[in-house]
Amino acid sequence: MNNDSSSRIVAGLSEWIATAAPGAKLPSTRTLVARYGASPVTVQKALRTLVAQGSVESRPGVGTFVRAVRVARPNDYGWQTAALGTPPHRIPQLSTALRTFPNDVIALHSGYPDRDLLPERLVRAAFTRAARGDAAVSRPPSAGLPELQAWFATELGSAMPVGVAPPAPSDVVVVPGSQSGLNSAFRAVVGEGRPLLVESPTYWGAILAAASAGVRVVPVPSGADGPDPDELARAFEQTGARAFYAQPNFANPTGARWAPDLAARVLDTVSRHGAFLIEDDWAHDFGIAADPVPIAARDDSGHIIYLRSLTKSVSPAVRIAAIVARGPARERILADAQAESMYVSGMLQAVALDVVTQPAWRTHLRNLRQQLAARRDLLVDALREHVPAARLEALPQGGLNLWVRLPDATDLPRLVRDCESAGVLIAPGGEWFPAEPTGAYLRLNYSGPNPGAFPDGARVIGQALAAQ
Amino acid sequence: MNNDSSSRIVAGLSEWIATAAPGAKLPSTRTLVARYGASPVTVQKALRTLVAQGSVESRPGVGTFVRAVRVARPNDYGWQTAALGTPPHRIPQLSTALRTFPNDVIALHSGYPDRDLLPERLVRAAFTRAARGDAAVSRPPSAGLPELQAWFATELGSAMPVGVAPPAPSDVVVVPGSQSGLNSAFRAVVGEGRPLLVESPTYWGAILAAASAGVRVVPVPSGADGPDPDELARAFEQTGARAFYAQPNFANPTGARWAPDLAARVLDTVSRHGAFLIEDDWAHDFGIAADPVPIAARDDSGHIIYLRSLTKSVSPAVRIAAIVARGPARERILADAQAESMYVSGMLQAVALDVVTQPAWRTHLRNLRQQLAARRDLLVDALREHVPAARLEALPQGGLNLWVRLPDATDLPRLVRDCESAGVLIAPGGEWFPAEPTGAYLRLNYSGPNPGAFPDGARVIGQALAAQ
Numbered sequence: 001m002n003n004d005s006s007s008r009i010v011a012g013l014s015e016w017i018a019t020a021a022p023g024a025k026l027p028s029t030r031t032l033v034a035r036y037g038a039s040p041v042t043v044q045k046a047l048r049t050l051v052a053q054g055s056v057e058s059r060p061g062v063g064t065f066v067r068a069v070r071v072a073r074p075n076d077y078g079w080q081t082a083a084l085g086t087p088p089h090r091i092p093q094l095s096t097a098l099r100t101f102p103n104d105v106i107a108l109h110s111g112y113p114d115r116d117l118l119p120e121r122l123v124r125a126a127f128t129r130a131a132r133g134d135a136a137v138s139r140p141p142s143a144g145l146p147e148l149q150a151w152f153a154t155e156l157g158s159a160m161p162v163g164v165a166p167p168a169p170s171d172v173v174v175v176p177g178s179q180s181g182l183n184s185a186f187r188a189v190v191g192e193g194r195p196l197l198v199e200s201p202t203y204w205g206a207i208l209a210a211a212s213a214g215v216r217v218v219p220v221p222s223g224a225d226g227p228d229p230d231e232l233a234r235a236f237e238q239t240g241a242r243a244f245y246a247q248p249n250f251a252n253p254t255g256a257r258w259a260p261d262l263a264a265r266v267l268d269t270v271s272r273h274g275a276f277l278i279e280d281d282w283a284h285d286f287g288i289a290a291d292p293v294p295i296a297a298r299d300d301s302g303h304i305i306y307l308r309s310l311t312k313s314v315s316p317a318v319r320i321a322a323i324v325a326r327g328p329a330r331e332r333i334l335a336d337a338q339a340e341s342m343y344v345s346g347m348l349q350a351v352a353l354d355v356v357t358q359p360a361w362r363t364h365l366r367n368l369r370q371q372l373a374a375r376r377d378l379l380v381d382a383l384r385e386h387v388p389a390a391r392l393e394a395l396p397q398g399g400l401n402l403w404v405r406l407p408d409a410t411d412l413p414r415l416v417r418d419c420e421s422a423g424v425l426i427a428p429g430g431e432w433f434p435a436e437p438t439g440a441y442l443r444l445n446y447s448g449p450n451p452g453a454f455p456d457g458a459r460v461i462g463q464a465l466a467a468q
Numbered sequence: 469m470n471n472d473s474s475s476r477i478v479a480g481l482s483e484w485i486a487t488a489a490p491g492a493k494l495p496s497t498r499t500l501v502a503r504y505g506a507s508p509v510t511v512q513k514a515l516r517t518l519v520a521q522g523s524v525e526s527r528p529g530v531g532t533f534v535r536a537v538r539v540a541r542p543n544d545y546g547w548q549t550a551a552l553g554t555p556p557h558r559i560p561q562l563s564t565a566l567r568t569f570p571n572d573v574i575a576l577h578s579g580y581p582d583r584d585l586l587p588e589r590l591v592r593a594a595f596t597r598a599a600r601g602d603a604a605v606s607r608p609p610s611a612g613l614p615e616l617q618a619w620f621a622t623e624l625g626s627a628m629p630v631g632v633a634p635p636a637p638s639d640v641v642v643v644p645g646s647q648s649g650l651n652s653a654f655r656a657v658v659g660e661g662r663p664l665l666v667e668s669p670t671y672w673g674a675i676l677a678a679a680s681a682g683v684r685v686v687p688v689p690s691g692a693d694g695p696d697p698d699e700l701a702r703a704f705e706q707t708g709a710r711a712f713y714a715q716p717n718f719a720n721p722t723g724a725r726w727a728p729d730l731a732a733r734v735l736d737t738v739s740r741h742g743a744f745l746i747e748d749d750w751a752h753d754f755g756i757a758a759d760p761v762p763i764a765a766r767d768d769s770g771h772i773i774y775l776r777s778l779t780k781s782v783s784p785a786v787r788i789a790a791i792v793a794r795g796p797a798r799e800r801i802l803a804d805a806q807a808e809s810m811y812v813s814g815m816l817q818a819v820a821l822d823v824v825t826q827p828a829w830r831t832h833l834r835n836l837r838q839q840l841a842a843r844r845d846l847l848v849d850a851l852r853e854h855v856p857a858a859r860l861e862a863l864p865q866g867g868l869n870l871w872v873r874l875p876d877a878t879d880l881p882r883l884v885r886d887c888e889s890a891g892v893l894i895a896p897g898g899e900w901f902p903a904e905p906t907g908a909y910l911r912l913n914y915s916g917p918n919p920g921a922f923p924d925g926a927r928v929i930g931q932a933l934a935a936q
Binding site: 015017018019020021022054055066067075076077079080081082083084085087098100112115118120123124125127128130131132135136137138139141142161162163164176177179180183187188189191192194205208209211212214242243260274275276293297298301302315316317318319326327328329332336338339340341342343344345346347348 | 483485486487488489490522523534535543544545547548549550551552553555566568580583586588591592593595596598599600603604605606607609610629630631632633644645647648651656657659660662673676677679680682710711728732742743744761765766769770783784785786787794795796797800804806807808809810811812813814815816
């Protein structure tokens with residue numbers, strides 16, 4: 001028998017081994033002799049080759065077995081880089097605000113309210129109830145549970161003065177969280193390569209979604225009073241943009257709340273340019289001194305795409321948001337949301353609706369307001385005492401964050417590192433700027449765990465700053 | 469007092485009215501006289517103007533009130549069309565398969581298993597349990613709950629023969645349903661404007677996702693035996709594509725399951741072209757005569773992007789899927805998924821993991837297999853009896869659908885209409901073709917409600933066909 005015959009058996013068995021379970025027994029020598037029409041010597045030679053290759057092991061007197069030990073070898077996925085090519089637009093890293101953290105640090109960096117601030121009892125009860133209902137095993141319509149669409153439409157409609165036509169339930173598209181909503185709105189209303197005006201600084205999740213959607217972001221200077229309306233008008237004229245993304249109430253990170261006069265000017269500018277205001281009402285449930293009235297309550301002409309999320313105020317597990325839009329814009333957004341996720345879990349929709357329609361939800365929001373006020377004031381006082389160099393342009397009347405300016409010479413990366421070494425997590429402000437940061441800012445969140453440690457946290461920041 | 473003074477009051481009050489609640493009472497005439505420094509006559513004139521404009525109503529002896537009646541007027545959102553421009557790529561309509569339907573029809577069109585086929589008790593118990601746990605109020609890492617990542621990695625790894633390195637839990641990205649997974653994979657691995665090879669016919673949700681991602685779809689002929697490997701190789705060469713999307717086990721709609729030989733050839737072709745196979749293992753839990761082994765179990769070289777969904781087999785409310793990928797491809801997919809949805813509800817992840825790790829899940833899958841076999845055979849027999857002109861190229865060994873060819877001259881839209889009038893919903897095959905349909909096909913789903921009515925449904929189809 002020649003060498004070829006042995007190779008043929010090796011090839012045949014290798015194919016079999018490739019799909020065999022570890023430990024599987026190979027056919028006996030006698031069977032292989034018959035199957036391949038080869039001599040026992042040739043079959044033995046083939047088996048020895050397979051043993052040498054490491055794919056089988058021989059147990060004398062028992063048989064030959066597919067090796068149960070997995071092969072460990074270094075990965076080489078370099079070829080993928082050629083297949084993938086250069087990404088058309090770089091997606092930024094996830095923000096510091098999304099980092100998870102151990103229990104023993106003082107966390108001023110997070111963007112999510114602590115569990116203490118959630119309506120935990122309501123959420124658990126709603127899940128338990130919904131587990132018994134239809135929502136646990138059925139599929140809702142693509143645009144959302146009709147009852148939840150109606151709730152969102154009514155909430156916005158009830159803030160509208162007479163003379164402004166309220167949205168219909170069918171104007172509401174339920175989406176699986178506000179991040180998905182931003183992506184759908186940017187893709188559907190702006191589109192790849194086209195300009196989108198944004199406040200600077202603005203929410204980092206929106207910067208991320210814009211990058212992901214391939215939208216060209218154009219920064220409009222903003223601050224404690226909201227965006228500069230003259231710069232906004234100029235940006236519309238210079239870029240031909242047809243959309244402006246903003247957070248008119250308690251903007252993240254600045255805390256800005258637009259005065260009625262600014263709201264009117266922005267809306268006028270947007271309308272004059274035949275454009276959309278994409279209003280992200282992220283802090284609707286986080287008013288402290290004031291109840292936020294959406295700018296969308298002033299408009300029924302289809303110029304405002306209104307985004308309202310429940311995730312942060314109900315529970316991070318209940319990823320539910322809604323986009324309220326009218327006309328063709330609503331059609332485009334719905335088509336994008338459907339292509340992206342088909343429909344949103346009816347269970348999460350049922351739970352969200354259950355929570356926000358309980359009388360205890362109103363009570364919860366009232367308590368939340370007091371807690372946020374106390375936490376904000378505690379952190380502000382601690383900063384005044386321990387970080388005198390920090391400047392707070394305005395006391396936010398809602399939201400979850402302080403936007404603090406440090407002296408221009410501050411080495412921010414070093415400050416963040418030094419604070420982290422001392423057990424205090426803070427978020428450098430650069431992540432909230434769509435282009436270059438205009439100063440050394442920190443975003444300090446006062447909704448994290450253990451507010452009693454705020455003074456300690458501020459002391460650490462102050463010491464780290466003084467050490468520079 | 470001159471006219472200007474009255475206009476000034478009208479303007480001032482209009483601004484106030486614009487943000488006032490319906491039914492709010494205007495300040496008294498005396499107050500307005502003082503505030504505007506105007507005579508009572510001028511104030512009255514201003515109020516009459518507002519009444520005439522319809523924004524307030526006067527109740528003599530009581531006061532003037534913001535009108536509670538909403539203005540009804542036709543919408544004009546025509547300006548939006550200019551702002552939105554032409555969509556860069558048309559997103560197709562949602563499929564017939566997603567239509568909801570009344571109880572009294574015979575539904576052979578749906579893509580979702582009937583509630584009878586779901587592990588309803590397990591799902592409800594899992595939600596009830598999870599409602600008491602951490603998942604209800606906490607936020608999981610972006611790539612997924614580590615335990616669920618590990619479960620997906622182990623499931624795929626356990627199908628791998630020795631010599632193939634199993635995936636690590638960190639190779640798994642949990643996504644909110646397979647539709648989101650397809651979108652992320654297409655955006656991250658293929659990218660806007662680049663070619664993606666797909667079977668023809670193929671899953672309509674993939675055609676939708678490809679359109680949404682702006683990917684250029686290139687059809688590769690496929691049928692009851694899977695794709696034509698020569699055409700696949702040619703398509704790679706001609707287009708320079710670096711990715712092929714396919715469903716190797718119980719493809720939707722054809723039911724095809726790739727023979728080992730075809731699987732090896734496809735994998736070889738894909739590797740030779742430095743490309744990716746995006747394997748959609750949608751029917752992993754729907755094997756009837758055979759247990760599906762993913763093609764991904766043959767590969768550790770990073771050539772396969774493996775998509776595994778639990779939504780259809782666990783519950784439509786538990787929108788959970790996973791992508792298993794290695795190397796830079798996994799990084800790109802994770803970055804896209806994060807930018808799109810930040811993270812997936814930990815509640816849904818906890819429930820999915822709970823269900824699939826219960827011993828009763830295995831029992832459920834065994835029962836499901838028997839039910840699917842019985843339903844499939846019932847529908848096949850009914851078609852043989854009542855629709856003799858229908859040709860079934862092969863009996864599917866898994867999945868939820870029959871792919872039936874009708875005589876070429878069939879007027880398919882008329883057939884669908886006629887059947888619907890007679891209370892039978894069927895899905896025309898055209899929706900599953902990325903380009904032109906190559907024949908008059910129907911996709912008939914045997915996992916819908918009330919299988920006892922399958923013979924009646926087949927009779928209606930047969931009669932409608934005979935009437936043509």
